[in-house]
Amino acid sequence: MNYQNKTYLGLQSHDIELLRKVVSRKTDLAKYPFAAGVKEQVLIYQADVLTKAAKQNRQQIMSELHHALSSGPGVFVIKQAMTNIAVIDEQTSIYQTLLESESSTLGGADHFAAAGANGRIWNALQKCALYDPKSYVSYYSNELIGLAAEAWLGPGWQLTSQVNSVPPGSQAQQVHRDYHLGFQSNETVQAYPKIVHFLSGYLTLQGAVAHTDMPIETGPTLLLPYSQQYEAGYLAYREQDVKQFFETHAVQLPLEKGDMLFFNPALFHAAGSNITDDKHRVANLLQISSAFGRAMEAVDRNSMMLAIYPALLSAWHAKQLTLSEVQAVIQATAEGYAFPTNLDQDPPLNGLSPETFQQLMLHAITADWSVEKFDKSVRLKAQQRMG
Numbered sequence: 001m002n003y004q005n006k007t008y009l010g011l012q013s014h015d016i017e018l019l020r021k022v023v024s025r026k027t028d029l030a031k032y033p034f035a036a037g038v039k040e041q042v043l044i045y046q047a048d049v050l051t052k053a054a055k056q057n058r059q060q061i062m063s064e065l066h067h068a069l070s071s072g073p074g075v076f077v078i079k080q081a082m083t084n085i086a087v088i089d090e091q092t093s094i095y096q097t098l099l100e101s102e103s104s105t106l107g108g109a110d111h112f113a114a115a116g117a118n119g120r121i122w123n124a125l126q127k128c129a130l131y132d133p134k135s136y137v138s139y140y141s142n143e144l145i146g147l148a149a150e151a152w153l154g155p156g157w158q159l160t161s162q163v164n165s166v167p168p169g170s171q172a173q174q175v176h177r178d179y180h181l182g183f184q185s186n187e188t189v190q191a192y193p194k195i196v197h198f199l200s201g202y203l204t205l206q207g208a209v210a211h212t213d214m215p216i217e218t219g220p221t222l223l224l225p226y227s228q229q230y231e232a233g234y235l236a237y238r239e240q241d242v243k244q245f246f247e248t249h250a251v252q253l254p255l256e257k258g259d260m261l262f263f264n265p266a267l268f269h270a271a272g273s274n275i276t277d278d279k280h281r282v283a284n285l286l287q288i289s290s291a292f293g294r295a296m297e298a299v300d301r302n303s304m305m306l307a308i309y310p311a312l313l314s315a316w317h318a319k320q321l322t323l324s325e326v327q328a329v330i331q332a333t334a335e336g337y338a339f340p341t342n343l344d345q346d347p348p349l350n351g352l353s354p355e356t357f358q359q360l361m362l363h364a365i366t367a368d369w370s371v372e373k374f375d376k377s378v379r380l381k382a383q384q385r386m387g
């Protein structure tokens with residue numbers, strides 16, 4: 001018995017006709033009872049409908065979103081996911097300040113564009129939390145990020161964010177898949193068993209919050225619905241026939257400020273060309289990792305927790321946030337998984353797993369801990385976990 005072909009994938013498995021067949025599927029709105037519509041095979045949801053449904057039966061709506069990302073088109077839009085436009089604009093102006101200060105010091109580069117073509121802020125999550133905790137707390141109190149993340153990844157997910165500010169005249173990206181295997185060479189990808197290609201898509205969720213209106217001419221993301229189901233995709237996306245196929249079959253949806261887009265990281269996609277003379281396209285790109293995966297970026301979550309605690313506590317005292325909004329901020333910020341840790345110093349709670357930083361932070365807010373007490377507890381726990 002030769003197990004090799006069952007276990008590994010090679011480029012010989014790529015067949016453009018197979019890709020054509022996979023992506024020829026049509027999205028049937030009747031199969032997605034919470035969706036408001038289908039455009040270019042992409043599911044469109046209304047934020048208020050999702051929020052209401054999540055309060056009544058969270059698992060039911062998460063099941064539908066999960067299905068949309070796996071065996072469905074692999075992508076959905078939530079219209080009006082952020083309705084507080086003032087908070088979006090405040091974050092956008094913080095991005096601008098960060099970009100200006102970084103362009104003079106870092107001269108940053110983007111992995112799919114030449115340096116200088118795009119304004120890119122890596123680890124924007126941490127930078128924004130430290131720069132203006134109050135604005136960060138308002139922005140990440142949004143519960144829909146967590147609904148989409150939990151639907152795909154389960155609890156304990158880890159948020160990271162990268163800002164993309166695309167000036168007029170910017171060129172489209174090349175078609176690609178995202179982290180994990182999307183960011184590896186074919187040589188490396190081939191070294192992973194076939195099942196790991198499949199699992200790679202389950203380890204992260206890609207999202208974007210539109211910070212500007214994005215009419216088609218500004219180049220919102222080009223998407224190939226259902227392509228996440230193409231088995232040889234991580235090896236094939238650099239092939240010429242795939243590039244040509246993508247150019248003729250990819251779809252684009254205009255977005256409005258405050259809309260969110262979520263997609264399976266295995267979906268073939270690329271940022272579009274901004275052919276306007278005067279419109280920037282600004283998006284906060286969310287890359288959300290499974291509790292069981294490793295995030296792409298190193299985030300100093302403990303410093304973020306300490307930075308935002310006073311702002312979160314005062315918003316909670318002033319009744320500006322509900323308990324579930326406080327939880328949304330904590331989920332975006334603190335580590336939600338108990339491992340890896342030093343089990344000698346950070347013993348299991350109730351015999352199973354140690355307390356997570358998310359649990360610690362929620363307890364601190366609801367028990368009204370002082371900033372000093374919280375600070376001391378976070379530092380102690382961080383020390384215990386490191387060993």
Ligand SMILES: [Fe+2]
Nearest residue numbers: 176177178269
């Ligand atoms: Fe991408």
